[in-house]
Amino acid sequence: MSLKALALNGTLKASNFAEESSTGKLMELIAEEFQKYGVETETIRLADHDIKPGVTSDEGRGDAWPNIRKKILESDILLVGTPIWLGQPGSVCKRALERMDAFLEETDEQGRMVSYGKVASVAVVGNEDGAHHVSAEVFQALNDVGFTIPANAVAYWVGEAMGSTNFIDLKKTPEAVQAMISTLARNTAHLAKLLKQRQYPSQEG
Amino acid sequence: MSLKALALNGTLKASNFAEESSTGKLMELIAEEFQKYGVETETIRLADHDIKPGVTSDEGRGDAWPNIRKKILESDILLVGTPIWLGQPGSVCKRALERMDAFLEETDEQGRMVSYGKVASVAVVGNEDGAHHVSAEVFQALNDVGFTIPANAVAYWVGEAMGSTNFIDLKKTPEAVQAMISTLARNTAHLAKLLKQRQYPSQEG
Amino acid sequence: MSLKALALNGTLKASNFAEESSTGKLMELIAEEFQKYGVETETIRLADHDIKPGVTSDEGRGDAWPNIRKKILESDILLVGTPIWLGQPGSVCKRALERMDAFLEETDEQGRMVSYGKVASVAVVGNEDGAHHVSAEVFQALNDVGFTIPANAVAYWVGEAMGSTNFIDLKKTPEAVQAMISTLARNTAHLAKLLKQRQYPSQEG
Amino acid sequence: MSLKALALNGTLKASNFAEESSTGKLMELIAEEFQKYGVETETIRLADHDIKPGVTSDEGRGDAWPNIRKKILESDILLVGTPIWLGQPGSVCKRALERMDAFLEETDEQGRMVSYGKVASVAVVGNEDGAHHVSAEVFQALNDVGFTIPANAVAYWVGEAMGSTNFIDLKKTPEAVQAMISTLARNTAHLAKLLKQRQYPSQEG
Helix, strand or coil: CCEEEEEEECCCCCCCCCCCCHHHHHHHHHHHHHHCCCEEEEEEEHHHCCCCCCCCCCCCCCCCHHHHHHHHHHCCEEEEEEEEECCEECHHHHHHHHHHHHHHHCECCCCCECCCCCEEEEEEEEEECCHHHHHHHHHHHHHHCCCEECCCCEEEEEECCCCCCCHHHCCCCCHHHHHHHHHHHHHHHHHHHHHHHCCCCCCCC | CCEEEEEEECCCCCCCCCCCCHHHHHHHHHHHHHHCCCEEEEEEEHHHCCCCCCCCCCCCCCCCHHHHHHHHHHCCEEEEEEEEECCEECHHHHHHHHHHHHHHHCECCCCCECCCCCEEEEEEEEEECCHHHHHHHHHHHHHHCCCEECCCCEEEEEECCCCCCCHHHCCCCCHHHHHHHHHHHHHHHHHHHHHHHCCCCCCCC | CCEEEEEEECCCCCCCCCCCCHHHHHHHHHHHHHHCCCEEEEEEEHHHCCCCCCCCCCCCCCCCHHHHHHHHHHCCEEEEEEEEECCEECHHHHHHHHHHHHHHHCECCCCCECCCCCEEEEEEEEEECCHHHHHHHHHHHHHHCCCEECCCCEEEEEECCCCCCCHHHCCCCCHHHHHHHHHHHHHHHHHHHHHHHCCCCCCCC | CCEEEEEEECCCCCCCCCCCCHHHHHHHHHHHHHHCCCEEEEEEEHHHCCCCCCCCCCCCCCCCHHHHHHHHHHCCEEEEEEEEECCEECHHHHHHHHHHHHHHHCECCCCCECCCCCEEEEEEEEEECCHHHHHHHHHHHHHHCCCEECCCCEEEEEECCCCCCCHHHCCCCCHHHHHHHHHHHHHHHHHHHHHHHCCCCCCCC
């Protein structure tokens, strides 16, 4: 069975501003690992798109969200990546999560949110500290709007307290990070396959 | 397929102190709903047991955790319930989560944490405000130690800002809460069955 | 002593989109209360301004932040207001906090961040659940970048679990909310006066 | 002016179990620094005491909290220290915070919580990741129950992602940590002096 993953890169910077992104680097490593399990990944760098603030699925003229939302709905897996700022998820990632609030009222004919059956995992990168909390926020937000979270669904890297090294400048991916990436990809793909074959039951009655 | 759920009630009070618990009430409603899906639930009121602080699976003489841990490992589903205090999970619930930190190094012959394949959901009750954050903390902690989180895995009740009503004193379960309970039970049972039939693959190599 | 407060309203909607904002309503009530203590408040509706993503104080052409930043530095008090979405602070508020990350390296001749001596408080509004966590995030972010937090520095309103009422549609401000507003204004003004008279000491040596 | 600080060490282990504590080490460094500002510190290792779960100020027979609470009320500064487990505050620290929930209804003749005028700061230590979130939780809990938070009120150390080094085993305190300790001590003492001279006004009327 082949699977599609959509990777939303929440780096604060558009591509024309800073071509490389530590968050993007970690997400690439995950996308490569996904291939081992038949998962093809498309990546969207959110800061390249004009996603309007709001909690509906279409905030009108010039809103880039409807197209991104369409890609989410066509995917089996959603990988949300974000840098850490002040120990918290970045505002670009937050905006995308916020737009998925609309899923709460978007259900199929059996009462299931449009996100049901999709599996989500998380990539987090920072100079230092904050990855667990970021994953907590993203897990909860995505679970509220209908995504399923596989075992060990986060891969992250942060440096020592008050550090300033960027993940992208590491000479080599640390073994612990590589292990998290392998685990994330393996478990995410496994669960996505199970749910693609056996969607959640009708939520009616 | 029949399934076993273990429900850990994190109310701060032992049974001999306050026979009724709002957290316990919500968990009972969930356990009843679980029955519709062939899930039998055993409940442990954590405050009735002397769970030592620590992050190993056995903290020595008098530690009640090894027995609770054994029951977790025999179950397909873990339901974690907690009251909200100061907008956060209670210390009794936190202690149980902390003890599961040991799972990080407890793996089977295929490198899978002992919790792999088990599904977790969450029940939260408070006079007011805090349920989303509590679920975020519990989801992340349980996911880190190997549990899988089904879609819409939390049921909660809280009153209006600064309220003082207890869930147990409500004359009737609010419809919105009943809907969350139904969803939680349906999705948790569905995912637990899938994973019981098709465990995550080996984490080796 | 007269004091200046800057109120940043993090509602997701620009003024031309939705003239009224529940967050704005709560902030107005706080601003009125501030007057009792000689505090004049200027309010900025963040969504009316093009605040670029980033973590510097000037993200270049078209960035509205430098002007807002200037007003923060001219104020004695910063009031941060945000709606709750998915139990978390909104992305518009997050973006403003993120921009203050730059304060970490902006110090005066005595090594103090430019925010030192300023007092911060928080206003949070949602249909339901999330205020404590939102205040936790905002307190920590603002404290990291140099603000001081007075006792009981948050005023909030949320409805019962899964509620859909808006604060702006309440016929009357609930007494508990009015009490929080009074406390917030009294304590914030008191502490701002103390620190205006007696700034933190030099951070050198 | 001389000041008293009470340091609550939330390490999970009692003194007879593990004589040294990384959390304790960081708190000692802060206590030494406090001396420069005329602050005398008394430290309580919470795990050495039988603090009952609950949200009142006296949970009855054998409860060690009333004595600790008395020391909090006699102090000008509260320093809360905790290890990080699963990216979150430890259960021992959480229990102490939970007990302070009682302050919400313990007011003086002018309607001020018994904690008003006291300043709180935070020490956090972990093998890796979690310090910002822990400080967010502790700041919010303590602020809710009446404490004031000075600028840059946290000192922490954590290692790189997935690290296993203990703070106590570092050969030398990293400069960045020493800088945080200096800042924390300086600002905490400054604000405590201001508030000791000029308590918050009456909360009546």
